[in-house]
Amino acid sequence: MFWWRTLHNGLPLRQNLVRRGFRIEYSCPFGCDESESESHLFKDCPFAKLVWFELKLMIRTESISQNSIIDWIDFWIRDQDTNNAHIRNSLIPEAITICWSIYTQRNQVLFQDGKRDHNDVLHRVSHVMKNIQHAFELPSLDPFFALDRPHHRPAPSLPRHVANSSSITIFCCWRKDALSRTKSVILYSYHNSRIYPLIMLVVNMKNNMLTSVVQCLRRWMLMPHDPHFKAVICIPNRNLISQLHQRTLAPLTYSIIIDDIVAINSPYGNFTFTFLPQLEAAAP
Ligand SMILES: [Zn+2]
Numbered sequence: 129m130f131w132w133r134t135l136h137n138g139l140p141l142r143q144n145l146v147r148r149g150f151r152i153e154y155s156c157p158f159g160c161d162e163s164e165s166e167s168h169l170f171k172d173c174p175f176a177k178l179v180w181f182e183l184k185l186m187i188r189t190e191s192i193s194q195n196s197i198i199d200w201i202d203f204w205i206r207d208q209d210t211n212n213a214h215i216r217n218s219l220i221p222e223a224i225t226i227c228w229s230i231y232t233q234r235n236q237v238l239f240q241d242g243k244r245d246h247n248d249v250l251h252r253v254s255h256v257m258k259n260i261q262h263a264f265e266l267p268s269l270d271p272f273f274a275l276d277r278p279h280h281r282p283a284p285s286l287p288r289h290v291a292n293s294s295s296i297t298i299f300c301c302w303r304k305d306a307l308s309r310t311k312s313v314i315l316y317s318y319h320n321s322r323i324y325p326l327i328m329l330v331v332n333m334k335n336n337m338l339t340s341v342v343q344c345l346r347r348w349m350l351m352p353h354d355p356h357f358k359a360v361i362c363i364p365n366r367n368l369i370s371q372l373h374q375r376t377l378a379p380l381t382y383s384i385i386i387d388d389i390v391a392i393n394s395p396y397g398n399f400t401f402t403f404l405p406q407l408e409a410a411a412p
Pocket of ligand 1: 156158159160162168172173174175
């Protein structure tokens with residue numbers, strides 16, 4: 129959602145609000161005299177410069193002339209000293225995470241008495257990046273997945289109804305992280321042996337796992353999709369699949385979310401849910 133809004137220049141930054149007629153202070157919340165625009169907040173502000181520079185990426189934002197944050201990140205990634213497409217692609221989530229973290233800090237400063245501390249921004253980035261990394265290693269790390277792992281080795285190719293070329297295949301997985309006391313759910317697609325994360329939900333360890341999974345599904349289904357968009361969502365839990373197909377089976381704790389998922393899906397039936405054990409590619 130954050131990135132969607134940024135793409136459309138729609139973040140409720142002070143300059144954008146002033147442009148829309150709000151009578152508010154429009155100066156940068158990190159204490160400089162500039163007006164708060166996207167390029168200022170994420171790139172030109174001394175605070176943002178410090179964040180980018182302190183990261184191991186050692187970026188000097190002065191060298192970049194692009195105005196739009198999207199062009200700027202695009203330029204920066206193409207400018208990296210590597211021809212390795214895999215490394216370049218891994219930079220995209222990192223750059224997005226950095227922007228998101230700066231934006232989160234900005235909101236804390238404005239609304240929650242937060243500090244202007246760039247270390248907070250850096251910690252948040254490393255925490256999220258670590259979680260994303262873990263999400264990819266999930267099946268080999270968490271015994272939870274073993275529950276649905278079949279006794280025989282799963283076939284390396286997808287079932288025929290899943291591999292249907294007219295729809296995109298989305299995979300859902302989740303893990304517990306005892307160290308950070310969190311659980312995370314991630315939806316991703318898989319193409320040319322590369323993983324493309326779509327959405328991640330991180331919740332407290334105390335939260336119910338399947339509730340978090342359906343919440344994450346609902347969030348992603350609510351994002352703007354083309355009416356003709358078709359996705360097969362593979363979930364490694366048979367119970368949840370039954371509940372999605374027959375909502376009366378869902379426990380009370382999250383039956384309301386299942387109801388909502390059914391309602392979101394009813395006009396065009398864009399989303400199909402199917403059981404698929406963890407893919408061999410991701411297993412140890
Ligand atoms: Zn500033």
